[in-house]
Amino acid sequence: MSAVLKLRDVYKSFGGNHVLTGISFDILSGELVGLLGPNGCGKSTVLNAITGYCPIERGSIELNGQRVDALPPHEVAARAVRRTFQLPSMPARMTVGEVLMAASTQRHGLFATLLPSARTKHIEAQTRERARQLLDELLLAKVAHLPAASISGGQKKLLGIACALMGEPSLLLLDEPMAGVHPNLRTELMRVLKSINERGVTLVVVEHDMHFIAQTCARCIVLDRGRTVADCTPSELEHHEGVVEAYLGRTTKTATAPLRAQGTIGATA
Template sequence: MNTMLRLHDVHKSFGGNTVLTGLSFQVRAGEIVGLLGPNGCGKSTVLNTITGYCPIDNGLIEIRGEPVNGMSSHEIAAKGVRRTFQLPSMPTRMSVEEVVMAASIQKHGLFSTFCRSGSTRRLERDTRSRAQHLLAELLLTKVAHLPAASISGGQKKLLGIACAMMEQPALLLLDEPMAGVHPNLRAELVSTLKRINEQGITLVIIEHDMHFISETCSRCVVLDKGKTVADCLPCELESHESVVEAYLGKKPSGQYQVAGVTA
């Protein structure tokens, strides 16, 4: 299977704070991989480096075999990479539907393209149809005409996924998609992400909900102190010595609850 994403010996520091220290892992095309680790281990920084928001200090990041070091976030997005954020901020003067529609045009924005295009009505109709389909899939149809900033935190997470999906990405990076999502929507979100993956989209998911990880992911990469300490199946997490040490600071002994995993 082809490699979609590869990080090799990646280092990243912010001033005197070293966050990533020789991080290496890869994701094959078509996988759903969970990116796990205790708070402060560098998970969100990994997504920031992959997407060009934070240039790395040393190492190599490849998307489908092509180095993306030094590329801007826009250039990396043009290669089919999209992401969501842990704490999404939404516009106050645009509706939920308008936000999703605006996400459909990569370079210049939806409305400037409409102004230049000779097929304005068809483009707007197709874009609106795609947005409405995604809002329905993510159970946001009832709030489609509300201001995007007024919906709940969990709904903003779902809205972020809808925006990321407008351009049918090759690689989708999700930062804690379950956090703040109502428990009643949990099973629906798992099913939705699996349907997204069935469309040929590779997923990398940061998440602390281990039950969600076991339901959704085919493999887990665990970070601690800025480097990979485990690369295993979800069912192997509870018995993996390095995983338990990362969360508890000790070797497995007896029964511990590790971020939702009994070890």
């Protein structure tokens, strides 16, 4: 299986704050990988670097064998890469359905809208059907007519995922998709993400919800203080020295029991 994404010795600082200090890892085609670590360890910065929102200082980032670390976000996105954000901001004057339609990469610009051809009408119909399917799949059909800014925080997360999927990505990066999602929707969201992965989309998921990680991810990459400290299965997290130290600053001999009790690592693995 080939690597769709490669990070090699990636560094990034903000002033005197060294956020990434030599991050390296591979993501293989078709994987569903959890990207974990304590708050402030650099997880979101890694996603920003991959997608062109945050230029790196040293190292390299490759997608399917080609360097992308010097590309702007729209050129990275053109390589079938999509991402979501921790706190998605939605427009107040567009409905949920309109936001989803606007996210399509198949729709044409103003000229095609003013002078539609048979082909553009066909594309429009396909786009509407794709949007309808995603609204159903992500349990947003009932709010499709509402202003996108008025729905709940969890629904905005779901809409962000739906918008990313409208771009038909081969690599999807999710920044804490479970945060703010109602408990009743979490099981459904896990099912949806696994289904997306089974359809051939490679997923990298930043997440603190260990139940989600244990139930969905075959592999976990753990960051701490801007570096990679573990690359293992979810079941190995609880006893991994680097992981326990990252979360509690102690060794596994003294920290495993408290770590499990906190529900931070290993509670459901």
